[in-house]
Amino acid sequence: MERAKRINAVPPYLFAEIDKKKEAAIERGVDVISLGIGDPDQPTPDHVVERLIEEARKSSNHQYPSYVGHREFRKAVSQYYFNRHGVEVDPGDEAIALIGSKEGLAHMIWAYVEEGDYVLVPDPGYPVYGIHTSLAGGKVFDMPLLAENGYLPDFSAIPEEIAKKAKIMFLNYPNNPTAGVADLSFFEEAVAYGKKYDILICHDAAYTDITFDGYVAPSILEVNGAKDIAIEFGSLSKPYNMTGWRIGYAVGGKEYIDALGIIKTNTDSGQFTAIQKAGIEALLNTPKEFRDSLNSMYQRRRDLVIGSLKEIGIEIPPPKGSFYIWAHVPKGYGSAEFVSLVLEKTGVVLTPGSAYGKQGEGYFRISLSVADDRLEEAMKRLKDLF
Ligand SMILES: *Cc1c(COP(=O)(O)O)cnc(C)c1O
Numbered sequence: 001m002e003r004a005k006r007i008n009a010v011p012p013y014l015f016a017e018i019d020k021k022k023e024a025a026i027e028r029g030v031d032v033i034s035l036g037i038g039d040p041d042q043p044t045p046d047h048v049v050e051r052l053i054e055e056a057r058k059s060s061n062h063q064y065p066s067y068v069g070h071r072e073f074r075k076a077v078s079q080y081y082f083n084r085h086g087v088e089v090d091p092g093d094e095a096i097a098l099i100g101s102k103e104g105l106a107h108m109i110w111a112y113v114e115e116g117d118y119v120l121v122p123d124p125g126y127p128v129y130g131i132h133t134s135l136a137g138g139k140v141f142d143m144p145l146l147a148e149n150g151y152l153p154d155f156s157a158i159p160e161e162i163a164k165k166a167k168i169m170f171l172n173y174p175n176n177p178t179a180g181v182a183d184l185s186f187f188e189e190a191v192a193y194g195k196k197y198d199i200l201i202c203h204d205a206a207y208t209d210i211t212f213d214g215y216v217a218p219s220i221l222e223v224n225g226a227k228d229i230a231i232e233f234g235s236l237s238k239p240y241n242m243t244g245w246r247i248g249y250a251v252g253g254k255e256y257i258d259a260l261g262i263i264k265t266n267t268d269s270g271q272f273t274a275i276q277k278a279g280i281e282a283l284l285n286t287p288k289e290f291r292d293s294l295n296s297m298y299q300r301r302r303d304l305v306i307g308s309l310k311e312i313g314i315e316i317p318p319p320k321g322s323f324y325i326w327a328h329v330p331k332g333y334g335s336a337e338f339v340s341l342v343l344e345k346t347g348v349v350l351t352p353g354s355a356y357g358k359q360g361e362g363y364f365r366i367s368l369s370v371a372d373d374r375l376e377e378a379m380k381r382l383k384d385l386f
Contacts, residue, residue, distance in 0.1 A: 069097020151180025
């Protein structure tokens with residue numbers, strides 16, 4: 001059976017070769033340590049799990065959920081925005097529940113992008129933005145995220161004729177994979193740029209609550225008038241260790257939320273209401289101590305990795321957010337080559353930067369979502385190798 005041509009737009013699975021080498025190492029009896037996946041090793045907080053159990057028992061939660069998300073969940077998102085960012089979000093028409101933020105990011109493209117429209121995508125970046133743009137028939141314009149610019153895109157480097165043809169710009173801070181952060185003045189610039197060229201700014205805020213050294217990440221909605229041109233995607237996955245639960249949300253201008261809702265209503269039927277209720281518990285009733293201790297755990301791991309890399313001659317400033325370390329490979333190596341060498345010699349799996357875009361070449365990514373003892377062992381092996 002011939003597949004749809006759009007499938008050809010999906011690049012081959014970039015980790016296929018790494019996976020093969022990893023399998024072979026396991027076969028040889030090597031104790032493989034994966035620092036590849038961004039998926040928290042810690043459990044979901046108990047109060048959230050308890051709420052799910054309670055809600056799962058109620059037959060009133062067993063039917064199709066509301067398409068846009070349970071009103072109580074949307075109210076909780078609104079309350080969270082007010083508490084955390086001082087921003088007012090109308091739970092009625094400025095918020096929508098998502099089956100994980102990835103789902104919303106993908107569907108947003110289908111709501112706006114037509115054949116030939118441009119989408120401005122960070123390079124390196126989370127692959128969903130570019131892949132769905134291609135699937136929808138749009139054109140990807142890469143915005144390089146460079147170390148010398150603090151991993152922020154340079155809007156003045158985008159050609160005027162591309163800006164005029166662009167429908168959406170994706171941003172993501174704290175950033176995956178570079179761990180770069182943005183301050184409010186950057187978001188002000190982004191909103192002004194979006195308004196000037198009529199480009200919807202989609203901010204992926206998956207790591208907003210994972211920050212270090214006292215840094216507090218802003219929401220793009222803190223910018224005056226942001227809702228006219230921006231929408232923000234939030235996720236419960238990373239801050240509450242809930243990746244498997246598939247719950248997130250989008251907030252922002254109501255015409256954008258409405259457009260996303262039209263795609264969703266005709267595709268999925270929303271997330272299980274009991275999970276949404278447990279999500280309320282996570283958003284509103286998670287003690288500050290949980291957040292502080294999770295962030296100090298990642299900060300401790302960050303410092304361990306930064307220190308170990310320094311000992312082998314790779315020096316980078318400690319990032320202020322996300323749970324990734326983005327570092328340049330030693331001189332003379334390419335990303336894939338370095339990652340293969342490390343895997344073969346030490347059994348440690350790193351992610352090649354090139355998997356996230358052209359600008360990722362020459363870099364590798366380490367995820368800090370790995371148990372302390374395993375991370376320590378991995379760093380010891382790296383230091384022994386170099
Ligand atoms: C993990 C991640 C997401 C997806 O989160 P879900 O809510 O689990 O779908 C979105 N964006 C980035 C950059 C991520 O790293």
